[in-house]
Amino acid sequence: MAPSAEATVEPIQPPPTPPTDRPLHTLPAPFTDSNLTVLAQGAEALVYKTVFLTPNTPCVVKYRPPKPYRHPTLDRRLTKARILAEARVLVRCKKEGVSVPGVLGADWDEGWLALEWVEGKTVRRVLDGWAERITALQREGKKTEEETEDEAMLGLMRRVGRVVGRLHEIGVCHGDLTTSNLMLKPPERADTSRTPDHTSDSLEGEVTLIDFGLATQSTRAMQEEERAVDLYVLERAFAATHPAAEPLFQEVLKSYGESFKGARLTLRRLEDVRLRGRKRSMLG
Amino acid sequence: MAKVRTFRLPHYDAYPIQVAMFKDVKNAAFLRSQLLAANPEFDYAFLDATMILTPQHLLLATFQALHNSRTSRLKARTAHSELVFRLHPNNNIGESYRTFGISDSTTRLLAVKLSLTPDVTSESVSRHLGEVVEGESVEIGEAGEELGGWADEGKIRKVYKLNGNGNGKTGVVKNGQARDERKEMESVILGMMTVKGS
Numbered sequence: 001m002a003p004s005a006e007a008t009v010e011p012i013q014p015p016p017t018p019p020t021d022r023p024l025h026t027l028p029a030p031f032t033d034s035n036l037t038v039l040a041q042g043a044e045a046l047v048y049k050t051v052f053l054t055p056n057t058p059c060v061v062k063y064r065p066p067k068p069y070r071h072p073t074l075d076r077r078l079t080k081a082r083i084l085a086e087a088r089v090l091v092r093c094k095k096e097g098v099s100v101p102g103v104l105g106a107d108w109d110e111g112w113l114a115l116e117w118v119e120g121k122t123v124r125r126v127l128d129g130w131a132e133r134i135t136a137l138q139r140e141g142k143k144t145e146e147e148t149e150d151e152a153m154l155g156l157m158r159r160v161g162r163v164v165g166r167l168h169e170i171g172v173c174h175g176d177l178t179t180s181n182l183m184l185k186p187p188e189r190a191d192t193s194r195t196p197d198h199t200s201d202s203l204e205g206e207v208t209l210i211d212f213g214l215a216t217q218s219t220r221a222m223q224e225e226e227r228a229v230d231l232y233v234l235e236r237a238f239a240a241t242h243p244a245a246e247p248l249f250q251e252v253l254k255s256y257g258e259s260f261k262g263a264r265l266t267l268r269r270l271e272d273v274r275l276r277g278r279k280r281s282m283l284g
Numbered sequence: 285m286a287k288v289r290t291f292r293l294p295h296y297d298a299y300p301i302q303v304a305m306f307k308d309v310k311n312a313a314f315l316r317s318q319l320l321a322a323n324p325e326f327d328y329a330f331l332d333a334t335m336i337l338t339p340q341h342l343l344l345a346t347f348q349a350l351h352n353s354r355t356s357r358l359k360a361r362t363a364h365s366e367l368v369f370r371l372h373p374n375n376n377i378g379e380s381y382r383t384f385g386i387s388d389s390t391t392r393l394l395a396v397k398l399s400l401t402p403d404v405t406s407e408s409v410s411r412h413l414g415e416v417v418e419g420e421s422v423e424i425g426e427a428g429e430e431l432g433g434w435a436d437e438g439k440i441r442k443v444y445k446l447n448g449n450g451n452g453k454t455g456v457v458k459n460g461q462a463r464d465e466r467k468e469m470e471s472v473i474l475g476m477m478t479v480k481g482s
């Protein structure tokens with residue numbers, strides 16, 4: 001188990017965004033004149049929210065603009081390979097019943113991938129809200145058990161552990177398993193209006209994995225290490241939220257450990273990965 | 285006059301899609317012969333309606349046909365044959381026609397026509413199909429739910445090889461929520477159609 005000093009180590013940061021030469025609003029066909037809103041600009045892709053196929057099918061479009069510093073032929077080949085890798089791994093997960101956004105369409109020559117819109121909030125936001133409540137209780141000198149032992153929260157952690165376990169069980173490693181890439185999708189209401197409830201603080205719903213841009217479907221030999229790194233990245237994300245989140249992550253690991261054959265080996269490997277992580281951070 | 289529903293794909297509003305459904309079709313062999321003869325009057329996607337799972341299923345194939353046509357990257361001879369081709373998980377046009385296209389024994393027909401030129405309108409399609417299809421025209425609602433109404437899930441499952449381990453069983457509860465089987469199946473199929481031929 002990680003010593004508590006580990007819990008305050010900075011989370012792993014993504015590399016800085018390289019500059020793109022294209023103005024943000026120039027999108028390829030058929031989105032060129034659609035006036036889409038940018039949701040996020042990642043290291044590789046611009047992410048937009050729009051609709052696809054029908055006016056009632058919300059989606060995200062992940063667009064990888066051409067990289068001017070690369071040879072055009074190489075750039076096209078890399079863009080195609082990355083879009084296809086992400087799409088294929090998502091289709092694989094869907095087939096196996098792992099909760100991920102469905103693939104709605106793509107054009108790898110033009111550089112875009114359209115994915116089903118996932119409602120709800122990220123697990124990161126849920127944890128941040130929880131951490132704020134803990135901090136407030138601590139400030140008032142009150143006991144925090146009400147929050148740290150909250151059954152709904154622990155239930156959510158078990159669902160996180162299970163969905164990651166299912167993902168690993170089918171041979172997929174996420175590659176960027178932060179709490180921002182886990183979403184809590186509120187249950188669709190049973191009544192006729194199928195609109196989800198945005199306002200509630202409910203922790204009910206399905207935990208859905210997003211952002212498979214760095215995912216791999218790997219060979220058996222590689223898997224244990226990559227799985228352990230997935231868990232390590234997630235652990236760091238939890239630690240960055242609040243020191244009190246440690247027991248929550250233990251709950252994630254517990255349900256992960258029970259979720260598939262081989263999970264225990266991954267947990268053992270996680271100890272090696274932590275050790276290496278500490279050595280690296282001591283070296284600076 | 286046949287009942288025609290016009291769909292507009294988001295981002296391709298300028299190219300309406302005309303769709304009609306028929307049951308108790310009596311002259312499928314004739315309609316198919318016109319396709320085989322490449323009669324320009326019969327430039328349609330004529331589909332076996334039992335092979336369409338949901339509106340999105342048809343609309344993705346339609347989007348791909350239109351998109352590839354607009355960006356000059358058709359794999360098939362026409363946008364309408366591209367539509368039929370796009371439905372199949374494999375890269376074989378003949379097989380796509382055999383699986384999703386009209387056959388001599390088809391009785392439930394789905395006809396799709398892309399308005400790629402201004403002369404193709406809901407009225408022109410309605411008039412022509414009303415004249416040439418011997419069958420009962422069926423109304424399609426605004427959301428197009430009827431498009432999946434005749435789906436033969438078993439047959440569709442087989443074509444996309446979805447019989448295997450556990451995907452889309454009725455009422456499966458995974459990770460805390462029961463899921464809609466047909467939605468799950470649709471989602472896998474849309475993904476397979478997207479990565480096809482890559």
Ligand SMILES: Nc1ncnc2c1ncn2[C@@H]1O[C@H](COP(=O)(O)OP(=O)(O)O)[C@@H](O)[C@H]1O
Pocket residue numbers: 039040041042043044045046047060101115116117118119180181210211212213
């Ligand atoms: N399917 C989705 N549904 C809802 N929001 C999404 C979806 N995919 C991405 N997002 C939002 O867009 C952000 C960036 O998308 P992501 O896939 O992580 O791109 P990148 O690979 O550039 O990091 C996510 O953090 C999330 O907020």
Ligand SMILES: [Mg+2]
Pocket residue numbers: 042181211
């Ligand atoms: Mg991301």
